[in-house]
Amino acid sequence: MKLTFYEKRPKDKNIARIVLREGNESVVGVQGGKKVIYIGLGDGLRLNRRKLVSLARKVVVLAKGAKISCVALDFKDFVKNFEVAASELAEVLAVNFELANFEFVKYKSRPRDGWNFVKEIFVFGKIMPEIKNGFKKGQIVGGEVNACRILANTPGGEMTPKVLAEAAKTAFKNLPVKVSVLGCKEMGDLKMGGVLGVAKGAKEEPKFIIMEYMAGAKDKPVVLVGKGVTFDTGGLNIKTGEGMYEMHMDMSGAASVIHVIATAAKLKIAKNIIGLIPAVENMPSNESFRPGDVLRMMSGKTVEIINTDAEGRVILADALTYAKKYKPRLVVDVATLTGAALAALGQRASVIFSKDDSLIKTFQELGEESGDYVWPLPLWDEYEDDGIKGVFADLVNAHKTRYGGAILGAMFLWQFVKDDKAKAGAVFPWVHIDMAPRMTSIEGDWLAKGAAGEPTRLLVKLLEKF
Template identity: 45%
Template sequence: MKVYLKRESIERHKTGCLVVGAFEGKKPEGLAKVIDKRLNGLIAKLFKDKDFEGKPNQIRLIYTQGKLPAERVLLVGFGKEKDFKIEKLRQASGNSTKAVRDLGLKKFSTALAQVKIKKVSDYEISKAVTEGGILSLYDFTSYRTEKREEIKKVDEIALLVEKEDKEIKKGLDDAVKISEAVYIARDMINHPANTATPTYLAEQAKRIAKKSGIRCKILDRADMERLKMGALLAVARGSDEPPKFIIMEYSGGKKGEPPVLIAGKGLTFDSGGISIKPSEKMEEMKHDMAGGAAAICAIKAAADLKLPVNVIALIPATENMPSGKADKPGDVVKAMSGKTIEVISTDAEGRMILADALTYGERYKPKAVIDLATLTGACIIALGYHASGLLGNDKDLIEAIKKAGEKSGERVWELPLWEEYEEQNKSDIADVKNVGGRGGGTITAAAFLKKFAGKFKWAHLDIAGTVWEYNGKPYIPKGAVGVGVRLLVEYLRSQKPEARSQKSE
């Protein structure tokens, strides 16, 4: 898809369809007012008759009948101006872009990048409009064989602007690169588990690394055994698919500067193991590797954007399957850290494989550690489907992730991680057990991970409720969301190079 800037007056611009935003009110303002004058008051009449009121994401198509060079004008509502923020602009761009696609048009122009938001830069506005448009058009068609000719696609989007400066162009270019990373993450997650195996994830990581200039190393079972990754190997025992441990390193910062470490859960299918899940909706467990996909694609985006930060991504990848070789409830395994874990439920496997990933990550002496995983159904009970759970041991890191969530539209909500919750994970026969009971399940899962995070600044993102979209949102179609990619990129963008230097092992 081609997305580009076009500097031209809306009154002179020739296009099949021109998207224009309008705030909620009694009459058109701004660009809508300019167009209304050329259309002899048609938009004003729509407002007056309440056929279009500018409410959030409201859509109205107008045929200009030769009164403008644009054949059609698509109005999209912004809502009330006092409530208008960057996320609403992103949504308006997504909804309007989908509406144009549904018209069967291959090309169109949008004037949404000309809107002004208080204390928001032209870069952020251009980026949001481009992201909203591109992300809304995602369509997973890999397995469709019938009626492919009916699939509608947009090939070209022009951002109509008053000035063509570097910041606006950079906003567009960055959004294209970030959106590409989100597309790849969505593809990985949408693929069924007989395609997206641990080996597939490793191959995708190597391909991405080669293209984006990232170092990549894959550890096999023998390597894990040598490193004594007992927790990861215990989960992998039940599957015939070989486990993989994916290591990706991007060096955009100064040599020797401590990296940000991202650990993503790469459970390519989770049956629950011996503690098997109910059959209903088990097919959705193909997306249990979404944290791993986000980690791979976030480091890709960081490299493509040439962010001045060092980043490490670690993805433990395996299936969790029942078999005669599978780990069992009551087993005790020794993690890479040397700590022993009593397995209460084999369906609490995500924290097990992340425990070894966090221990492996210690060798990099990271300045911050962020893990993300579809870890607990309890997080969906607590927060629903609109926010990821956030827990950690460092206030500044937590606040930085919150800000990144607000800016990217991938919102998070902090849950407590008090010492009292750690009591629930105490085992009578081992150092820790992998389930702390029903109460506070999201928190006790994080408390388990905290035990393996060491003394580093660490945050945990539980994306169980935000990984999948069931109904479709303005720029998030049904299916995989690719959640975490834009959030992590926004966090990495906020990082400033440190003055001190520390060599990693």
């Protein structure tokens, strides 16, 4: 999508004008022989960032619905209606214009009259350089979120661990990011029993993808860990047909981490950032790991497999252990980890966990600022007694109760973060994002069906400000 800036409103009759007005109705109409996109501002209550996100997306969705390829907006109309700094307003608009204009059409036949996308948005008024920079930044962020959505939407037959590793290299072409990929031998030398154990049943070999963007002098890095299960059948504890649909998106955390780092590099964020992705397929075969198997993890801890469909936490555990080598100032893992997270929150926000209340507050604030909303659940010590301790191993990968599944999944990961030798505390500050509720877009998001690309925007904001 092209953004063009003018001092005065374009007179071309083929360019539809955006008009903000009172009320809840948003429609496409005609005024003076020209198309107009009327956007209702709502019930007159304070217009916050959440409403701005929806409004920006509505503009594009309505234009596409009316087959309008060019629209024009008066920037001061938005400035006077939203209590947001002008440069930030420009960024939010550009991000959400890009997100709403996206559709995953890679496998569709091209229509005779071409794809129905908005090609150009004209922004008119007194547009200062900082506002133009805000629009430019928003387009970069929106473009990388959409690239994340493309990765996550790609069918499992074409998105193997090897292909995911190559996709990471492609994402960083001409960017100052070093990519290293470990194979079975290297992971064996590191004793990554979790990653190797989960991958045993698959023909496709696992990969451990390491991405290093070092632009922060001697500062300690932020480490981002993304779950990279490129297809999850559930293994021998196989999913139902309905439950297996969309499980090519079980690498959405990995896709987000890749494009968060690409965004950071394009925005030239002066931080040291590491990305770690354990990439596997979880397949049933005569070689698969089995219920009752005991895996020895990279940390040395042992895990009894109760359910092979709780594989994500197993591979993430090895990645969290590997993260310690960087002596990070923060580790954030991102995973479509549990269906229980959806049961807890619905599909409007991702679940976050941390032992650090200040980090919880920071993530909630950045969620509101970015549009990738999050909400915390508890991670109290008492949950360690609710079913993660093993009988025949140190830990079990699936709990014996059907309650609190998202919490117990996070508590399992905490065992690979905390310092067992200390009375309390962690080896490093840590946040776990269970993004399962936001894996795909839902009605009311004003986005195309498929991957939502979250929490990419949130993590970019984190890297900018933390």
